[in-house]
Amino acid sequence: MREQSEQRDEKELQAERLSAVLQAVENRDASRIEALLGTLHPADIADLLEQISPLERSELLALWHGGIDGDVLSEIDESIREEVIEALPDNVVAEAVRELDTDDVVDILEDLDQEGQEKILSALENADRVAVEQALAYPEHSAGRLMQRETVTVPEFWSVGETSEYLRRADWLPDQFYHVILVDPRMRPVGYTTLGRMLSSPVEVLMRDITEDSFRTVKATDEEADVAYYFNQYHLISCPVVDENGRLVGVITIDDAMNVLDEEHEEDMLRLARVGDDSSIQDGPIATARQRLPWLAINLVTASLSAMVISQFDATIAQVVILAALMPIVASTGGIAGTQSLAVSVRGLATRDLTSSNARRVVRRELFAGMVNGVVLAAILFLAGTFIIGDYHLGLVLASAMLVNQVVAALGGVLVPLTLNRFGLDPALASATFVTTLTDVMGFFAFLGLATVILI
C-alpha cells in the first residue's frame, strides 16, 4: 500500500511539474521554465515534451532551449523528434548532436528526412561525419547501425598492468564501456576481459588469461533482432562487431540491445492488435486514423465473406429467427480461442521457444487443448439450449458448432503464424486477420449448416 501511494505521489509530482511548466509558458517566463526543467534528467525532459500538445511544445521551445542537449534529442520519441529539431535554432541542434556518440547520431538521423539529415551532418566535425555516413551505409536494422564505433582494445599479449597504464593515459575513452577487447595484429577480436576482473587481478597477469567465456562477436550486417536475441539469451553486456573479414569495427552495448528488444515487443503487440507498429501515443488524430484504416478496410472484406456464408442460409434463418441471435456466440468464442492460441504462438516464435523441433508437439497440444475446451463449452451450451431455450435440438446444434469451431480456432492460431514464419514473413503481421476470418466463417458455417440439417 505504501509503495502504491509513493508511486502515486511521484506521478502527481510529475503532473504538477507539467502544469507549472505550462503556466510558465503562458506567462512567457523563461527563467521559471529553466528553474523547473534545468535540473531534470534528459529522459524526463523528453517525456515532458512528449506529453504536451504540439502548440504548447513550440511555444515552450521558442522560450527555452538551453536544456535541450544531445541526450534529450536522443531520448525524445521519434514521432515528434523532427518537429522538435525544426523548432530549435540551428546552432542549438548543432551543439547538441556534436556531443553525442556516433551510434546516437545515427539513431536520430535515421528518422529524419533528407533536409533534416543534411542539417545535422553539416553540424558534425569531419571525422564524426565520416563515421556517421559509414554507419548509414549499413542496411537498416543491422548491427552496423546499432553499434558505436568507439572501442577499447589492447593487444592480446598485454598484461593487466600494461592495460591499466594504457587506459590511464588514454585521453579519450567512450562514456560507457564494460570490457577491454583483446585483438590480434589484424584487429580481429580474440576475447574480452571485464573491467571488474581486471581490477581484481594482479598487475602481472596476462589479459588473455582472464577473458570471459561469454565472448562472442556479431557481424555488422547481422539483423539487430538477432543481436538483441543474443544479448538476452547469453546475458551479454557488450558485444564486439566485426566486418566480413572478422576485423573489429565497433561494439554494441546492452542499452542499445534493450531498446531493440523493447521495439520488437511493441511491434509484436501492436501488429497482433492490427495497429501500424510506428504508431505512438503522441500521434495526431489524422495519423492515428490513417495507421488503423487499412486493417479496418480489410476487415470489411473478410466480414463480407462471413455475410456471404450467412446469406446462404437465409431460408433457415427466416424459419428459425432465434438462430440469428445465437450465431455470434459460436463465432466470437472461436475468435477469442484463436487469438489466445495465436498470442502464445507469436510470443513463442519471438523468443525462439517455438521451433521446428517442437512445432509438431505444440500443434498437437493446441489441438488437444482446443478439444478439451470445445467439449466443456459445448456441454455448457447444450445444457443452456436444452434447459433455458428449451430445445435440445438447438442445444445440440450450438454444442456441435462450438466444438468444431474451438478446434479450428486452436489449430488456426498456431498453424497460421507457423506458416507465415516458414515463408520468412512476420508471424505477427497478418495472423490475426487470417485467424479471425477463419473462426468467423467457420463459426457461422458450422452453426447454420448444422441447424439446417438438424432443425429444418
Add this chain to the structure above:
Amino acid sequence: MREQSEQRDEKELQAERLSAVLQAVENRDASRIEALLGTLHPADIADLLEQISPLERSELLALWHGGIDGDVLSEIDESIREEVIEALPDNVVAEAVRELDTDDVVDILEDLDQEGQEKILSALENADRVAVEQALAYPEHSAGRLMQRETVTVPEFWSVGETSEYLRRADWLPDQFYHVILVDPRMRPVGYTTLGRMLSSPVEVLMRDITEDSFRTVKATDEEADVAYYFNQYHLISCPVVDENGRLVGVITIDDAMNVLDEEHEEDMLRLARVGDDSSIQDGPIATARQRLPWLAINLVTASLSAMVISQFDATIAQVVILAALMPIVASTGGIAGTQSLAVSVRGLATRDLTSSNARRVVRRELFAGMVNGVVLAAILFLAGTFIIGDYHLGLVLASAMLVNQVVAALGGVLVPLTLNRFGLDPALASATFVTTLTDVMGFFAFLGLATVILI
C-alpha cells in the same frame, strides 16, 4: 538474404543437434550426449530441455546430468523447472545451487513448492541460506527479491588508488559488477563510480570526485516493475538497493531488470489476448486448456448479452433476413477498432507515456480518429449497400451503425484501460472483454435498431 540463410543455418544446426541428442537418448549413449551437450552454453542446454517432451526429458536426465549446473537451472523455464529438479539426484541439485548468487537461488525457489524449497535450502551453506531466507521475506515482485546481496563498497573518502588496491586484495567479488558504490559510515550509499572511469583516472583522484550523475537508489520494498522502469528510463546498468533507513542492502543489475521488462511485456501481450500470463509454450494440453477456459466461459456470458440484444429485433430480422447476414460486419469492424485503440493505450500506460497530464488529449484524439475512420468506412458501406445490394436505405443503416460503433470502439479502447488504471487495476487484464462486449452489443443494437426505424 545472406543473413536470412545464415540464421536459417543456425536454426537447422540446432534442430539437427536436438535430433542427434534424442537419438543418443534412445541408444542410451551417455558419452555421446556429453559430447553433444558438454560444451553448450547453459542457456542453450536449457532451451534444448524445454523443447523436448516430458518423457524424453526424464530419459535424458536419467542418462546425463553432468552438465546440469546452477546456470542451467536458472535459465530453464519455470514451467518445467520443478520437473527437472525432481528428476535430478539430490547431490546434483545441491551442488548446482551452491554455486549460484543469492538472487538466482531466490529466483529458482520462488516457483517451487514447499518440499522443493526445503530441498534446496538445506543444500545451501548457512550464510547463503540466511541470505536467501532474508530475500524471501521481502514481498513477491519487490526489489528485495530481485537484488543480489553481494555489493562492492568503499568509504566515500577513498582515492582511486586505495580502491584499486582493495579490489585487488579482495578474495571475493561478485561475478559481474559495474560500479563501486561509495558509502558513508552508516552504510548509506552516497554515489557510485563506474569501473571504466576508475581505470582511466589517476590513482590520487578521490572516488567521490568521479561519481556518476545517473546515481539513484531504490527501496527494497519497491515494486520490481518500477525498478525496471527506472533502468529503462535512465539507462542504468546497476542500482543500489536500500532498506527503510537508507542503508545499502543489495544491488540490482541490468540483466535482472531486463528480465522483469521482458516478463511485463509478455504479461501485457498475453493478457490482452486473454491468456493466463504464466502460460508458456512448454505447458501440457490440460494446463493450456485450463488457462484459457475462464475467458472463453466469460465470453459465453457476454455473447449471450449480444444474443439478447439481437433477439429483441427478431421481428425485424424475420421481415428482412439479409440483416442477419450483414450485422456481423458492423460488430466485427467495431471490435477491431476497439482492440487497436486498446493496444495503443495499454502500451502507453505500460511505458508511462499515457499519463493524467495527456489523457484528455489522447481521449480527444481517439474520438476524432474514430470519427474519421467511421466516416470513411460508413461511406464505403453506403456505396456497397446502394450499388451492390441495391437498397440505399440499407446502405444508410449500415453506414450510420458503422459510424456510431467506430466512435464507441475508439472511445471504449482508451477509456476502459484508463478507468481500470485509475482504480489501481492492471489495464491489460480485463479490458479486451469489456471493449469487445461493448462493440458487439453496440454494433448489433445500432444496426438492428436503425434498421427497425428506417426499413420497417
